[in-house]
Amino acid sequence: MRASPEGGSKVGPRSLCSFVLALARMRLERLFLFEGESMAKExxxxxxxxxxxxxxxxxxxxxxxxxxxxxxxxxxxxxYYDFDLPRPLTDADLETITEHMKAIIKSGVTFERKEISRDEARTLFADQPYKLELLDAIPEGETVSIYTQGKFTDLCRGPHVESTKDLSADGFKLLSIAGAYWRGNEKNPMLTRIYGTAWRNGKELRVYLDHLADIEKRDHRKLGKELDLFSLHEEAGPGLVYWHPRGARVRQAIEEFWRGEHYKNGYELVYTPHVGKSWLWETSGHLDFYKDSMYPKMEMDKADYYAKPMNCPFHIMIYKNSKHSYRELPFRWAELGTVYRYEKAGALHGLMRVRGFTQDDAHLFVTPEQMDDEIVEVLRFSLYMLHSFGFNDVHAYISTKPEKSVGRQEDWDAATAALKKAVEKEGLSYDIDEGGGAFYGPKIDLKVKDAIGREWQLSTVQFDFNLPERFDLTFVDRDGSEKRPYMIHRALLGSIERFFGVLIEHYAGAFPPWLSPDQIAIIPVGESAFDYCKALEKRLRGEGFRVAIDLSDDRLNAKIRNAQKMKTPYMLIIGEKEMSGDLTAFLPRTS
RNA sequence: GCCAAAGUAGCUCAGUGGUAGAGCAGCUCACUCGUAAUGAGCAGGUCGCGGGUUCGACUCCCAUCUUUGGCUCCA
Known part of the structure; x- marks a missing residue:
């Protein structure tokens, strides 16, 4: 295939570059506006x-x-402000409130600070029970201050602007009405909360509102429908994902890459069943700890079976199938393992929180001496994986031993030290969540920032001092004695479903070519080019390209529009000229 | 669970106490098209589910299910 930037492309290579640069600059400016503001401005x-x-x-x-x-x-x-109101608010009320606010701002009244005694405050707020409660909560000896603007006085520490002239009448917008418990306690009365956004001026507000619209446009549930990627069916079971052909193409690309990299990195791939007898879950402890979040039992042949909520016990069964020597370790066994967990109906959310999902799971069985090196490798591999999918801003969280835990203190110390060492070696920024680990071992979680600065947790690397014990795993060491291996659980992408959701939002549906459902749209100009296009489709498919061919009787304009709506990276437009001259109009996707 | 909003065609959404609407998508026909929507026509709905009020309910009332946002940020 030959590209013809002069004739076929609206945006030549050079202008494409500057276009991309301009976009990147805009993005940076926006990020700067939302994240990089100096403290003073903030x-x-x-x-x-x-x-x-x-x-x-x-x-x-x-x-x-x-x-x-x-x-x-x-x-x-x-x-926001919380109110106890005589009646529910409507959207019309928001408009009225907005009008009043604009009038107050334009009146240019000053904010006056006054320090008063508790008794004075009690008299002043005699008919404001919530303020009285707040007043009582101010520690003895601390100054009580009030701020007054116009006819309104509030108990407040400040600071405030000098005058309402410092506020922008078109720099704010009331966004929503919500219920919120007084002091966040559900035993307290529910108040009406009005949320608003406010900026220095109307221009900043518009930028922010554009940003909100951008987030909405990126919503993977919306794009999933528009790009025909996946669906969920309440009547067929909430929280269970149906991958459509176009979504499945992306998943195939993810999985293919994932498998290849695992082989390269010394992993073996395994496959295990989707259900197992209760013995597995009794031994693993899941039935004790997580029964409520497991799908209920299936009875068969006088035994109870459960759909798997985790892959670990299955990989352990493979380990236990034979006796192992220290010479064989480490084992690194990976599986794209589909698990089922009962998530509460209210917690379900698109692809992000589902009831059936596929973990990109792996378990490492290692000797204590191998632990440090293996952790470093797993972390390096995680980062490589995340970078490959376009996530470059990564932050680590190390969770340490909680109060209730299993395993020896020295194992915890060694494992936690190994995690820290690995994170530092990779030069990652990290936070420590003291006591935030699972009862069975410490862990590292990696969170990435997406294209518009939101954080997502993807990779997790967890030590496990529990399962080797419970399943009595051993290996025969150099000296002939049986020893207990360490076990490391890790998922690099997390779950394929969730990862797909994050990817969709990260790229706003415009996947890079290697992930795109269709890499190339073949567009015949007229019916006379159909046969040529079909042959071309066959050839490109044969070479491993993911292609779409548009054989509809739409106009060329419509076909181009449709391909761009589906965010296909490249279009091949084929007409008389191309068929005779072996010259192809090659049109890249513009955004 | 609580507060609020929503549930009407495959999708996005209008709508009124008196025969259910549009655009897109789909189907048919015509056009055979050269770079961001060709035209005409057809078909498509138990108006979330169940009660009630009414001569009559998609609309009003009650109950229920589901979805979405919020209920963590603390004068």
Whole structure:
């Protein structure tokens, strides 16, 4: 195939480059705006947002003087205020409140700080029970301050802007109404919370609203439908994923790469059953600890079977099939193992939280001496994998021994030290979650930032001091004695379903060619080119390309539009010219 | 669980106490097309499920199921 950038491509190589660069710059500017703001600016925005919350409270009291006010802090990107209201709010109320707020801002009243005694405060807020409660919660000896703007006074530590002139009447937007328990305790009354976002000016607000729209456009549930990738069917079982042909193509590409890299990295691939007798789960401890999140038992031949929630006991069965020498270790056994877990109906969410999913699981059986090297390798492999899929911003979390745990202290210490050493060796930034490990061993979790700066947990590497014990795993050491191997669980992508969801959002559905469902769309200009195109499709398929051919009777314009809607990276447009001259119009996807 | 919103055609969404609507997708026909939607026609729905009010309910009321967002950020 030959490209013809001059004739066929709207965006030649050079302009394509500058286009991509321009996009990258825009992206950086945006990231900078949301993440890289200097502390001073951030404080300023926080003050603006907090003051905006006061203005909103004033507006609400103007409309409903009998409302009781609770708290109104600034939050990331905005603010909220909680109210106890005489009636539920509607969207129309939000508009009215917004109008009142704009009027208050334009009136340019000042924020006055005053320090007062507790008694004065008690008199001032006599008919505001929530404020009285907050007042009582202020430690003795601490100053009690109030802020007043216009007719509104709030118990508040501050700081605030000097005047409502410092707020932008078109730099804020009320976003939603939600219920929230007073002080976050479900035994308390539920208050009405109004969320808003606030910025220095209308332009910043618009950038932020664009950002929200961008997140919405990237939603994998929406793109999954639009790009015909997968579906879920409530009537066939919530939380169970149906991979359509186009989604399956992406999965195949992921899995193919995954398998190849595992072979290269010294792993063996295994396959194990989807169900097992209760003996497995009694021995592993799952029936004790996780019965509620397992699919219920199936009875057969006077035995109870369970769908597997984990692959570990199955890999252990392979290990236990024969006696092992220290010379054979380490074993690195990987499996794309499909497991089933009962997640609460309310917790299900698209591909991110499902009931049946495929883990890219592996178990390493190692001697104590091999532990350090194996951890370093697993971590290096994880990073390689994440980078390969376009995730370059990785942060590690090390979780250490919790209060209730199994295994000897010296094993925990050694394993935790090995994890830290490996993370440092790879130069990763990390946080330590003291006491956050599972009862059976410490772990490293890797979180990545996606294209718009959201964090996702993907890889996990966990030590296990529990299962080797429970299943009585041994190997014969140099001196002829039987010893206990260490076991490491690890998943690099996590679950294929969730990973696919994250990938879709990361790329906003425009996958790089090696992952794209269709790499090339073959588009005949007219019916006379159909046979040529079919032959070309066969040839390209034969060479391993994922292709789509458009044999509809649509106009050429429509065919190009459809291919671009499906975010196909390349289009081959075939007409008389191409068939006679072996010259192909080659059109890359533009965004 | 609680608060709020939503559930109407495959998809996205209008709609009214009196025969159910659009766009896209689908099907048929015509056009045989050269770089971001060719035109015309046809078909498609127990208006989430169950009760109630009413002469009449998709619409109003009650109950229920499901989905979405929030309930962690603390004057």
């Amino acid at each position: 404080m300023n925005l926080e003050t603006i947002r907090h003051s905006m919350a006061h203005v909103m409270a004033e507006a609400v009291l103007e409309i409903m003087p009998e409302a009781k006010i609770a708290i109104g802090p600034s939050i990331e990107n905005g603010f």
